[in-house]
Amino acid sequence: MKKITRREFLGNSPVAIAGASTIIAGFEPSEKIKAEGKISVSSNDRIHIALIGCGGMGKADLKSFLRMNEIECLAIADVDEKHLAEGIKIVEETRSRKPDGYRDFRRIMDRRDIDAVIVATPDHWHALPVIYACQTGKDVYVEKPLATSIKEGRVMVNAAHRNNRIVQVGTQQRSAKHFQDAVRYVKSGHLGKIRLVRSWTYLDWKGGLGNPLDCEPPPEVDYDFWLGPAPKRPFNPARFHFTFRWFWDYSGGLMTDWGAHMVDVVMWAMSEDPIGAMAIGGKYGFPDDIMETPDTQQSIVEFPGFSLLWEHMIGCGVGPWQREHGVEFHGSNGILVVDRKGWEVHSETDKLGRPDRIYRMKAVPRQEGSWDYHFYHVKNFIECMKTREKPVSEISFGHKAATVCHLANIAVRLRRYISWDPEKEKVVGDTEAQKLVGRKYRSPWVLPEI
Ligand SMILES: NC(=O)c1ccc[n+]([C@@H]2O[C@H](COP(=O)([O-])OP(=O)(O)OC[C@H]3O[C@@H](n4cnc5c(N)ncnc54)[C@H](O)[C@@H]3O)[C@@H](O)[C@H]2O)c1
CATH class of the missing domain: 3.40.50.720 (NAD(P)-binding Rossmann-like Domain)
Structure with missing residues (x-):
């Protein structure tokens, strides 16, 4: 060498x-x-x-x-x-x-x-x-x-x-007190057995990027260096600052962009590793747009003891529980819903008066969200x-959350169920999917083996 x-x-x-x-x-x-x-x-x-x-x-x-x-x-x-x-x-x-x-x-x-x-x-x-x-x-x-x-x-x-x-x-x-309180509540067991966790982001952003043409990069930009390990291609203003998120070469769409935040809360509260994923989605809102990642996606990630259902839409702002983003932990006794503005608990029905519902829980009224938590995170x-x-x-927590999002994206790209071995961090029995666990680096950049 x-x-x-x-x-x-x-x-x-x-x-x-x-x-x-x-x-x-x-x-x-x-x-x-x-x-x-x-x-x-x-x-x-x-x-x-x-x-x-x-x-x-x-x-x-x-x-x-x-x-x-x-x-x-x-x-x-x-x-x-x-x-x-x-x-x-x-x-x-x-x-x-x-x-x-x-x-x-x-x-x-x-x-x-x-x-x-x-x-x-x-x-x-x-x-x-x-x-x-x-x-x-x-x-x-x-x-x-x-x-x-x-x-x-x-x-x-x-x-x-x-x-x-x-x-x-x-x-x-993770540095917001109200998220910490909500996660502590989930971990306390009061909700009973949690079988379903739902997480979502509905972003009422402008959405469509249109179809701008390739052109010369701005003179003040070293575009080849901006591309770095990503494939070489002509400059396009949509595939650049900020909106790079909607292109597979640079990111993973809303699944990884907001998934990294919301799925992180799920991983924090549930402490289990994923064993499989499936997903559907597409460019239903902006079919003629240059954006590549799905503007609409539903992913189901399998864990040993529960399912995680992820939903996202770009260009719509009202998701489950009338919230644009959030996480819902659904236990046999009740449901906790949390987002950046606060959290609350709703009790489950008790129609059958089931004796196994040992904790007849009371609803917890809305707890207001904390603020300035970006600063506390840095601190x-x-x-x-x-x-x-x-x-x-x-970093290992960030890796766990991102892994779930990437698995869902592998499933949405290949349109099939992906079986995952969390110990080995390998796809089980699917070579095509395994290839998407890594990505090719453009020479001369190399991801070292560590
Ligand atoms: N924590 C949060 O809530 C939050 C919010 C927004 C964005 N983000 C994350 O922050 C990151 C940046 O997002 P953004 O919206 O600020 O993007 P951006 O496009 O506005 O900024 C990225 C900057 O990196 C520069 N850059 C590109 N390649 C570089 C290189 N090789 N060396 C040095 N600089 C280089 C670009 O020129 C640009 O100035 C993303 O990973 C995004 O997911 C996090």
């Missing part, structure tokens, strides 16, 4: 990372990392962060981090110069020091003065920055969904754990950087 020089690694053009391990092996971690195998930030230290991906969510994350006085943002990387300048301005407005700006996020990996990175790139660009950051001794706050494939997620989890990194996934609902990450304790959305 050709040894890649440090200069090549840090250069502006993507270089072969056949490998990443060669590079990382030749990468000299700081004395501190060498001695401790981890960075431990003392409670008095200032924490030096960098942001990778400064679009809508990157800016929101950055602002939450900067609300803490101890945070210093030293660098920002983005392949879009305009977004990069916007990020730099945000830091300049709150701090005296101007952060360094890079087009190539790998420049950040080489810096020893950076304790943590925020990864807020599009989903297809989560895996490599997270893996490199873990390998170079940085903690990570990575946006949801963890990755675009189950295989990428597994490698990311391994990279985090083997390098003793703190990695928080941006599923901020939890910073606290865990100091204590080295597991953050509330530790």
Whole structure:
């Protein structure tokens, strides 16, 4: 294997990372990392962060981090110069020091003065920055969904754990007190045996993207770098900032976009692993649109002791329980419904006066939702950087939620039931489906084996 020089690694053009391990092996971690195998930030230290991906969510994350006085943002990387300048301005407005700006996020990996990175790139660009950051001794706050494939997620989890990194996934609902209370209630057993969990997102967004033509990328954008490991194709404004979500090359549609949040609540409360999935869906709302992922989808995910029914629609805003999004836990005694605005419990009927309904439950009136939980999520990450304790959305939790969403998407794409072995993280008896557990990387980018 050709040894890649440090200069090549840090250069502006993507270089072969056949490998990443060669590079990382030749990468000299700081004395501190060498001695401790981890960075431990003392409670008095200032924490030096960098942001990778400064679009809508990157800016929101950055602002939450900067609300803490101890945070210093030293660098920002983005392949879009305009977004990069916007990020730099945000830091300049709150701090005296101007952060360094890079087009190539790998420049950040080489810096020893950076304790943590925020990864807020599009989903297809989560895996490599997270893996490199873990390998170079940085903690990570990575946006949801963890990755675009189950295989990428597994490698990311391994990279985090083997390098003793703190990695928080941006599923901020875990830091909302009302979600914590609702999950505690579900776990208490009061609802009785939970056989059905329903989760949904009905987004009354503009929906249709229309059919814009391919064109030249904006001059301020390094489009080839934006594509990165995704297949090469001409630039199209719909397959770009923000709306990349609706294309298989970069994301998994609403199933992974909001599924990563809502299914995460299911996994948190139910503590079981999926054993199969089936799904139907299509572009029923916007059939002539350039969007690829289903605007309407119903997925049924099988767990050993219950079924998860997922529903989504783009372009409609009223779902079950008159809520645009939510999770419903249906037990033999009652039903708990939770969303970002609050939670409540409804009692089941008792028509037959069944003696096995040992807990005759009372309805719980609506408990109001908490607010500002994105900030608390970021705060939890910073606290865990100091204590080295597991953050509330530790990377393996993000991987579990994303796995369920990806399985449902494999089922919707192949239009059949997918049987899943959660221990081996492999599809059972279906080679075509197994291929979709990973994804092909465009050369020279390579997903390392970890
Ligand atoms: N936690 C939440 O509630 C929440 C909300 C919205 C988005 N998100 C997640 O945040 C991520 C970003 O979404 P968005 O809506 O902000 O997208 P966006 O398109 O607005 O921003 C992505 C940014 O990443 C940049 N980028 C692309 N490739 C890059 C690379 N190789 N190096 C550096 N920068 C690169 C783009 O130029 C852009 O500025 C997604 O994974 C999304 O799912 C999370």
